[in-house]
Amino acid sequence: MSSARTPENMSTPRARAGRAAVGPAAASPRRTRHALPELVPAGATQRIVESITTAIIERRLMPGTKLVEQRIADIFDVSRTIVRQALNQLSRDRLVTLEPARGAFVSSPTVEEARQVFEVRALLETNLVRQLCARITDTQVTQLRTHVRDESEAIRRTDVSGRTRLLADFHMVLARMFGNEVLAQLLADLLSRSSLIALMYQSSHSAGHSQDDHVQIVDALERRDARAAAKLMEQHIASVERNLRLDPRASNLAAALRPLDDGDSR
Amino acid sequence: MSSARTPENMSTPRARAGRAAVGPAAASPRRTRHALPELVPAGATQRIVESITTAIIERRLMPGTKLVEQRIADIFDVSRTIVRQALNQLSRDRLVTLEPARGAFVSSPTVEEARQVFEVRALLETNLVRQLCARITDTQVTQLRTHVRDESEAIRRTDVSGRTRLLADFHMVLARMFGNEVLAQLLADLLSRSSLIALMYQSSHSAGHSQDDHVQIVDALERRDARAAAKLMEQHIASVERNLRLDPRASNLAAALRPLDDGDSR
DNA sequence: CGCCCGAAAAGTGTATACATTACAGCATAC
DNA sequence: GTATGCTGTAATGTATACACTTTTCGGGCG
Numbered sequence: 001m002s003s004a005r006t007p008e009n010m011s012t013p014r015a016r017a018g019r020a021a022v023g024p025a026a027a028s029p030r031r032t033r034h035a036l037p038e039l040v041p042a043g044a045t046q047r048i049v050e051s052i053t054t055a056i057i058e059r060r061l062m063p064g065t066k067l068v069e070q071r072i073a074d075i076f077d078v079s080r081t082i083v084r085q086a087l088n089q090l091s092r093d094r095l096v097t098l099e100p101a102r103g104a105f106v107s108s109p110t111v112e113e114a115r116q117v118f119e120v121r122a123l124l125e126t127n128l129v130r131q132l133c134a135r136i137t138d139t140q141v142t143q144l145r146t147h148v149r150d151e152s153e154a155i156r157r158t159d160v161s162g163r164t165r166l167l168a169d170f171h172m173v174l175a176r177m178f179g180n181e182v183l184a185q186l187l188a189d190l191l192s193r194s195s196l197i198a199l200m201y202q203s204s205h206s207a208g209h210s211q212d213d214h215v216q217i218v219d220a221l222e223r224r225d226a227r228a229a230a231k232l233m234e235q236h237i238a239s240v241e242r243n244l245r246l247d248p249r250a251s252n253l254a255a256a257l258r259p260l261d262d263g264d265s266r
Numbered sequence: 267m268s269s270a271r272t273p274e275n276m277s278t279p280r281a282r283a284g285r286a287a288v289g290p291a292a293a294s295p296r297r298t299r300h301a302l303p304e305l306v307p308a309g310a311t312q313r314i315v316e317s318i319t320t321a322i323i324e325r326r327l328m329p330g331t332k333l334v335e336q337r338i339a340d341i342f343d344v345s346r347t348i349v350r351q352a353l354n355q356l357s358r359d360r361l362v363t364l365e366p367a368r369g370a371f372v373s374s375p376t377v378e379e380a381r382q383v384f385e386v387r388a389l390l391e392t393n394l395v396r397q398l399c400a401r402i403t404d405t406q407v408t409q410l411r412t413h414v415r416d417e418s419e420a421i422r423r424t425d426v427s428g429r430t431r432l433l434a435d436f437h438m439v440l441a442r443m444f445g446n447e448v449l450a451q452l453l454a455d456l457l458s459r460s461s462l463i464a465l466m467y468q469s470s471h472s473a474g475h476s477q478d479d480h481v482q483i484v485d486a487l488e489r490r491d492a493r494a495a496a497k498l499m500e501q502h503i504a505s506v507e508r509n510l511r512l513d514p515r516a517s518n519l520a521a522a523l524r525p526l527d528d529g530d531s532r
Numbered sequence: 533c534g535c536c537c538g539a540a541a542a543g544t545g546t547a548t549a550c551a552t553t554a555c556a557g558c559a560t561a562c
Numbered sequence: 563g564t565a566t567g568c569t570g571t572a573a574t575g576t577a578t579a580c581a582c583t584t585t586t587c588g589g590g591c592g
Contacts (some may be wrong), residue, residue, distance in 0.1 A: 044576095068543070078576045080544090088351065092358045101310075101544060101583055116448040123393040123449070131389070134456075182382040183389070186452065245282075310546095334573070346548045355580090367574060374546055535592080542585070555575070561566080 001119065044078050048086035052208040056095055056106055057195045058161060063108040065095065070164075094193055107196060114197045120177040121190050124183070125171065125237065126230040132178055140177050144218045147173055151211045163207050168195060170214050171174050195196035198244065213239065291297060304509040310344050311320065314352035317342075322361055322372055324463045329374040333362065360459050373462060377512050380463045389454050390449070391503065392496040395483065398444055399492040406443050410484045413439055417477045429473050434461060436480050464510065471509035479505065 052072075055061045065145045087104045090096035097107045109117070147170060154163040168191050175184040213236035220229035281430045318338075321327045338349045353370045375383070414434060420429040434457050441450040481503035487493035487512035 081576055081578090084544090085354065086355060092355070103544070103584095114447065116446045119446055120390075120449045123397070124389055127389040127393050164539075172416070175425065180385055181384045182379065183386045186386065336573075347546055347548090350574095369574070507542095533592105538588095539589085540585105540587085542583100544581105544583075547570080547576085547578100549563105549578075551576080552575105553572105555570100555572080557568100557570090558569080559566100562564090 014187060016042060031174050044076065045085045045089070048072065048076055048078075048083060049089050052086065052090060052120075053093075053192065054164070057164075057192065057199075059199055061106050063073050063106050063200050066108045066190055067104040067106065069104070079099070093189055095196060109193065109197050109200060111201075114201065114244065114246060115241070117190055117193050117197060118237055121194065122234055124187065124190075124238045125174070126234045128178055128183070129233045130226045131220065132174065133221060133229055136177065136221055139220065141222045144173065144221065148211065148214050151214060154212055155207050164195070167207060167214075170250040179264075198240075201244040201246055203240070204245075205240060210236070210240060212215045249265050267377060283410055310342065310348050311351045311355070314338065314342055314344075314349060315355050317354060317363060318352065319359075319458065323430075323458065323465075325465055327372050328518060329372050329466050330370045330464070333370040333372065334371070359455055361462060370516070371433070375459065375463050375466060377467075378509065380467065380512060383459050384503055387453075387460070388503045390453065390456075391440070392500045394444055395487065395499045396492045396496040399487060399490045399495055400438065402443065402487055402490070407484065409443075409485065409486045410439065414477065414480050414484055417480060419463055421473050421477055430461070433473060433476050433480075464506075467510040467512055469510050470507070471506060476502070476506065 034066070052061065052067070061067075067087065069080045069083045069087070072086075074264065086094055087098065092135045094109075095107055096104050098104050143251070151163070151166045151170065154166050170192060171187060175187045178184075186231070213232065215227060217232045217236065219233055241244045314517070317532050318327065318333070327333075335346045335349045338352075339346045342349070353362055353364065357364045357370070360375075361373055362370050394450065413432070417429070417432045417436065420432050423457055435452060437457060438450065441453045444450075479498065483495055483498045483502065
């Protein structure tokens with residue numbers, strides 16, 4: 001305890017005026033006093049980051065939407081200071097774009113940026129599976145089998161949000177199996193950007209196709225066929241990208257019709 | 267962040283006390299709407315980030331050093347607010363570690379993290395050069411030749427700081443030639459982390475050896491020999507890593523003894 | 533009818549105030 | 563003599579105040 005002091009006073013919609021002094025709850029209190037399990041410090045800032053992130057991924061916040069600080073502050077009942085921190089963090093993840101003196105907006109990745117993100121993913125992930133072949137265990141293969149079965153299950157019952165999450169998680173599971181946290185975090189970033197891109201340039205890509213790719217990749221991993229795994233992964237990512245509506249014309253149109261000026265580059 | 271338009275004209279020497287002189291922004295009543303390149307000003311936040319970054323890379327700030335907010339604020343004559351933003355940014359680059367309620371410290375990457383960073387670099391950069399073979403132009407090869415010559419020049423005259431910079435820049439140049447800004451930024455992050463690692467686990471690696479590797483890589487690129495280029499890059503990165511003092515014992519010892527020796531052999 | 537100008541409103545940028553927490557120094561107990 | 567508890571100081575976390583910019587809106591004027 002000691003940290004999660006935040007009472008449920010959140011019921012007051014406009015608790016602004018009062019002395020909200022107490023219950024800063026602040027960050028994790030994890031102090032030297034040997035380790036308390038305490039895995040959910042849930043700093044206020046982090047909570048906001050996560051809320052906005054999932055809101056974007058789940059399409060409740062569309063690209064170009066302006067994120068007004070005070071509004072968010074009211075919703076979470078914190079000061080703008082905290083919201084600003086959260087927005088800064090989000091901007092480093094490229095989910096949000098900060099325009100000086102104008103505000104924060106949900107990012108609208110350009111076509112070029114989309115291309116680059118997928119290119120980097122291809123670079124990283126092909127080598128990832130190639131190397132993974134040499135060190136993957138049977139147990140891990142089994143885990144992957146379970147995962148792809150979950151995927152197909154989610155697809156079968158048209159659980160859209162679960163499906164989306166699982167299809168992206170597949171790549172994260174691979175990264176985690178590689179046992180490299182740095183890589184995992186990098187890829188997590190790229191994947192969330194990919195989600196935003198997929199959302200903007202609505203894919204006609206059937207989830208089933210992606211899922212088939214995943215199965216084939218797992219097959220190759222099981223055979224420890226590095227070359228095949230790498231090639232399959234490359235084709236998989238290329239296929240996802242190819243199925244986005246990334247032709248410049250379409251994007252220009254979208255940009256032109258949109259109230260935001262998004263312009264170009266990053 | 268970073269008020270791109272605040273000219274730091276208000277550098278009142280005694281600004282701290284009381285109302286910090288008026289308008290930090292001296293305001294320009296004109297409405298110079300866009301069209302102003304405005305690429306230089308660099309907001310105060312950015313300036314601090316860069317100062318601290320180079321200070322770390324250039325070993326003027328050793329790992330473990332505490333960065334007290336007010337102190338930095340006084341030095342740059344800004345409020346803690348700005349410093350805080352800068353520290354947050356630095357922590358996202360992993361150059362600085364934020365400990366809740368305790369402060370900001372220059373990061374001390376662990377051995378495991380070091381290993382992972384180099385592993386990711388290998389994954390990325392081997393594929394990078396492999397692909398680059400297919401699209402590199404003669405002009406670009408010439409540029410690379412110039413670069414490696416600069417490297418050897420810097421080594422010849424024992425220009426340590428220039429040498430270090432150029433050796434790292436080589437990898438950035440490759441990334442830039444690839445024409446992928448996302449990749450370039452990713453790699454820039456990894457490289458600055460690598461610098462910090464190299465600085466912590468003092469390398470006995472001779473710069474000349476690295477430089478030889480670079481020459482060979484350029485040779486392979488010129489021949490458009492993708493396989494060779496990839497292999498050389500992999501070996502190059504492995505060799506840099508191998509030559510760090512990464513055995514766990516050494517690092518524990520170093521940490522235990524608080525290596526405050528700044529004894530840089532310069 | 534549209535356009536430009538101005539003033540009010542809204543929102544961001546930075547500084548500062550205040551509460552809270554960590555830490556060092558000292559005193560005290562055992 | 564070591565360990566433990568108390569207290570003062572310094573530093574961090576959050577909220578708020580205020581300046582400046584952008585935006586919006588309405589009226590005068592072409």
